Amino acid sequence: MTTSVNPADIFSLARHYRFQWEEAQQCYVLLFPEGMIKLNGGAGEVIKRVDGNKTVSDIVAELQQAFPDAPDIESDILAMLQLALEKAWLEKRN
Incomplete structure (x- = not known):
């Protein structure tokens, strides 16, 4: 089942994942019991803002302000x- 992302959606990190900066990797990662997922810079910036309170619109607005020169950042x-x-890295809150 594919659920589409809507502007009013609020997401949180799935329970079995932990998001953190990994100095050795020089990138953000998602840690889980079986391993680690390395996130590229853009993905890390998006996931860093997923806190269970911000809507998708809030995250888009924050990133547009942080990276004003990034073309078509909203679709990314x-x-x-x-x-x-x-x-299943994220869970829908609302």
Whole structure:
């Protein structure tokens, strides 16, 4: 089942994942009991803002402000959230 990402959606990290900066990898990672997922810079910036309180619109606005020169950033953010949802890294809160 594929759920689409909507502007009013609120997500949190799935219970069995932990998000952190990994100094040895020089990137953000998702840790889980079986291993680690290395996130590229953009993915890390998106997941870093997923806190169980911000809507997708809030995250998009925050990243547009942080990276004003990034072309078409909104579609990249939505695609990243969609991927994270499909991979079950995130859980929908609302």
